[in-house]
Amino acid sequence: MRKKLLLVAVLGFVAAQGHSDPPATLVRLSDRFDYPIGKPDALGYRMSRGFTPHGHLGEDWVGDGGSGTDFRDPVFSIGNGIVTLARDFRRAWGNVVVIRHAFIEQGQVKYADSLYGHLDRILVREGQSVGRGEQIGTIGNAHGLYAPHLHFEMHKNLSIGVCHTAFPGDLTNYYVPTEFLNAHRSLQAGSRVAALALNSYVMPTFPGIPAMPPLQGSDFLINTR
Ligand SMILES: [Zn+2]
Numbered sequence: 329m330r331k332k333l334l335l336v337a338v339l340g341f342v343a344a345q346g347h348s349d350p351p352a353t354l355v356r357l358s359d360r361f362d363y364p365i366g367k368p369d370a371l372g373y374r375m376s377r378g379f380t381p382h383g384h385l386g387e388d389w390v391g392d393g394g395s396g397t398d399f400r401d402p403v404f405s406i407g408n409g410i411v412t413l414a415r416d417f418r419r420a421w422g423n424v425v426v427i428r429h430a431f432i433e434q435g436q437v438k439y440a441d442s443l444y445g446h447l448d449r450i451l452v453r454e455g456q457s458v459g460r461g462e463q464i465g466t467i468g469n470a471h472g473l474y475a476p477h478l479h480f481e482m483h484k485n486l487s488i489g490v491c492h493t494a495f496p497g498d499l500t501n502y503y504v505p506t507e508f509l510n511a512h513r514s515l516q517a518g519s520r521v522a523a524l525a526l527n528s529y530v531m532p533t534f535p536g537i538p539a540m541p542p543l544q545g546s547d548f549l550i551n552t553r
Pocket residue numbers: 377384386387388478479480
């Protein structure tokens with residue numbers, strides 16, 4: 329019964345968006361954020377390369393046994409959210425998943441995107457609702473471009489997607505991923521939902537890669553699990 333009521337609320341919400349507004353949906357608030365590997369605390373993994381402003385805009389994670397020991401290990405969503413990108417960017421990034429999260433901070437609803445790069449396999453699709461700790465893919469090597477590792481980013485700016493060059497690579501646009509996780513291990517959430525804007529990315533063009541079609545609002549009629 330509760331599921332049905334929520335679905336009615338979602339459909340009403342989507343219908344109220346109108347044609348000119350960007351597509352939007354509802355998402356379960358994140359109750360906490362966990363590490364994307366060795367959940368919940370990155371057990372068995374270590375950071376091999378950290379975040380540097382205007383340089384490496386995320387963190388690289390590998391198995392404790394060193395690069396290669398983690399190939400095809402599971403990668404998990406750090407929190408509840410909606411998959412906003414799940415695409416193969418070929419030898420630019422390999423397979424990439426981006427998940428958008430809503431959470432309460434100082435009494436206000438805030439949003440962040442988590443990005444998981446160089447995946448061997450993508451196990452989710454755009455528009456899918458995911459829960460914290462749900463497997464979204466496996467650690468990969470970006471089609472042989474790198475030694476296997478997870479490249480993990482946290483975006484404050486919800487327009488970045490995979491287009492680093494369109495925005496300054498600083499802390500106004502990015503979080504230091506582990507700092508974000510460690511500061512958001514326990515959150516006020518309950519079973520509440522929040523409105524979530526979609527289709528906000530500047531879609532990149534890479535040499536030899538077909539232009540990325542924008543995300544469609546109809547892709548985001550969500551399930552409520
Ligand atoms: Zn990296």
